[in-house]
Amino acid sequence: MGLRSIAALFLILLCGLSSGEAAADRLDLIRKRGTLIVGVKGDYPPFGMLDIDGGLVGFEPDLAWEIAKALDVQLQLVGVTSANRLQKLEEGSVDLIIATLGDTAQRRRIATIIEPNYYASGVNLLMPHGKPVSDWTDLRGQKICATQGALFNRPMAQRYLLDLQLFNGTRDAKLALRDGRCVGWLYDDTAIAGDLTRQEWAGYGMPLPSSMVSPWGMAIALDARGTAFERALSDIVAGWHRSGLLMEIERRWNLKPSAFLFDAHELWRRRTPGGKLLCARQPDGEWPAECRNKAILTSTDVGGLQRIGLLVKEQTGLNVTIAYDDYDRSHFLHGLLVTLELVALCLAGSLLVGVAGAVAIDARVPLLSRAVKGLATVARMTPPLLQIYVVFFGIGGVVVQTYGWTFDGMAVTALCLSLYAGAANIFAFLEAAAHLREGDAAFRLRPSSLRSSLPAAVRVAYGPLVATLVNVVKATGMASAIGVPELISASTAIVADQGNADVMMNVLMVTYFLIVLLVVRLFGMLERRMVRHGTA
Structure with missing residues (x-):
């Protein structure tokens, strides 16, 4: 090695040493x-x-x-x-x-x-004082001013069903808000906080909790x-x-x-x-995992389920956030709870509609039987998502403008899916009654025959009933279209924040499979119970 090379190496080492000492x-x-x-x-x-x-x-x-x-x-x-x-x-x-x-x-x-x-910043809405808004879901379908290019526009629109009116810059968006062309301006809450310190925005505020929060x-x-x-x-x-x-x-x-x-x-x-x-501080000088930014933790910082989830992410690249992120997990579990509640309502509602409708038609009461059959035919032939849209946005929009009442998305979904599946159940019960009449003369002679022999009709119609009820379980995901925070809504919100669509869509598929399997098993147990009690 030449003298110049040695000198150069010495200078490099000296600079590196000086840099380390300075740090x-x-x-x-x-x-x-x-x-x-x-x-x-x-x-x-x-x-x-x-x-x-x-x-x-x-x-x-x-x-x-x-x-x-x-x-x-x-x-x-x-x-x-x-x-x-x-x-x-x-x-x-x-x-x-x-x-x-x-x-x-x-x-x-x-x-x-x-x-x-x-500190932390998030997404919020600049709005005039006095607007009756307490939650983001209150804004679904309403016109919101937004600035083109903002990364949060798409996830916020998808999550809360906002009708975004995009403008080239913040100045134009705020002018549109002042002109009344939208109910609020969607932007970073810290920037909005700066605007609110100015006298020109004295009549405005941020009435909502910030969304998509990012720590500073x-x-x-x-x-x-x-x-x-x-x-x-x-x-x-x-x-x-x-x-x-x-x-x-x-x-x-x-x-x-x-x-x-x-x-x-x-x-x-x-x-x-x-x-x-x-x-x-722990013995190693670090803060406990509970007190740190969850977004930057590694598998070495935590234990239990969090450690497994982060280890999977680090080793395979699969970002299963519901395993290691408390917020995502609680959001997903809440969506699961809402879905199960919706499933229970739809199953009970569709069976009730099916039984009541079939009995009313079978009773052959003038006008009533024809009206019920006509409604059942319409409900059966109309796509359930269209029914939900008509009730929630169509009828609901008129009611809001006329009386100021708002329709609950959960109730609307349960009602529409119960009518849709219930209509199919009506015809399943009627077909079962016809089958029983053909094979049982005593059944044919009894008044109100379907009502008095309903258990037998249920047994005969068991296959079509279960198929209809399984379909309505899968159809509960349509509730996300009107902002109900069920499984699909929760999963897409997580994807919007984390970008892990591949993982969450597979988790969603497996979860729905397990829910459907649970429903099938429950009705299988019911069928065996009916057989044991001689209702066949």
């Missing part, structure tokens, strides 16, 4: 310098903006001042933008950035994100991970959550109270049955 001693460097240099935004009120003197002020500059005070150093604020904030950090011109940075796995590959997260994190250089600087910042943020300081600063800037901060305040103050803080 390890960043906190010492800041204290020796006597100044903490923090990058904050100046174009995102009220989180970061310029005052009348050109100084940087806002929610995040206030956090920077609190950190400088905790480290007992002076503070120098540097303006950054979304485009250059990580570049400023990488080149070393700032020690820390607090600049509305979403905490994602991709960003953790280029910077060290401080845990716990200090402070960031330091990638090579500063595991250093005293990272630990000091982490402890400071944890202290803010415990003391409620973040909520106090939020109120200072007239921000809408954040559910994220409230939940974090409760979490970081929570104690174990032994009286110790739940969110206390």
Whole structure:
């Protein structure tokens, strides 16, 4: 090796050593310098903006001042933008950035994100005061102003059945809202919060809970991970959550109270049955998994079902979020519960309609029997989804405009599917009655013959009845079309957030298969019971 090569190698090693020492001693460097240099935004009120003197002020500059005070150093604020904030950090011109940075796995590959997260943003709606809206489902079918290109437009429209009116920019969308061309403007809640600080939006607010929430994190250089600087910042943020300081600063800037901060305040103050803080550092120096950003946990951070789910994801790429993500799992289980409730209502309703309709027709009461048969024919021949749309949007729309009443999606779905399947059951019972009449003269002579021999008719019609009831179980997924939070709705919402359509659609298929299998087994048990009691 030549002299020049040796010199070059020596310089490389020296630079690498200096870089490592700089990262390890960043906190010492800041204290020796006597100044903490923090990058904050100046174009995102009220989180970061310029005052009348050109100084940087806002929610995040206030956090920077609190950190400088905790480290007992002076503070120098540097303006950054979304485009250059990580570049400023990488080149070393700032020690820390607090600049509305979403905490994602991709960003953790280029910077060290401080845990716990200090804030979160989501999607919300800017609306005039006085609108009778308390939940996102209240907005289905209504015109909503939105900005073209926003990543949340499609999932929000799919999840809540919003009628989005797209505009080229935020200015045009907000003008359309002022003109009354939509009931609200769909956008990032922190940006809306900035608008609400202006007098021109005094008559507006954000009445809904934010959706698609994403945590924010402070960031330091990638090579500063595991250093005293990272630990000091982490402890400071944890202290803010415990003391409620973040909520106090939020109120200072007239921000809408954040559910994220409230939940974090409760979490970081929570104690174990032994009286110790739940969110206390473990022997390895890490925070417990319960107190970390769930989106960035790995299989080594957790145990039980979460560990299995994350291990499957890491080893195979199959993102089974319902196994390791508490929110997705609870969302899916709630959808399953709603589906099972809907199945029970539809099964009971279709049997009731079938029995009552068949008895009414078989009784041959003038006008009544003909009317019931005509309605059953219409219900049987009309696609169930069309029935749901006609009742919910057609009749329901007229009722809302006339009386202000809204139809419950669950009730509408149960009613329409019960009528649809019940109509098929009516004709199954009538065919069973005809079969019994042909083979039993005594049956033919009895008055109200179907009503008095209903168990026998059920036994004869068992096959067609079960086929109809299995079909209505599968048809309950149509409820998602009108915003009922059942299995399909829950699964598509998870896909919209996680992008794991391949996994969730297969999970959905298996779940419906098991539900149908359960229904078939239950009716099989019923048939065997009927045979044992001699009802055949």
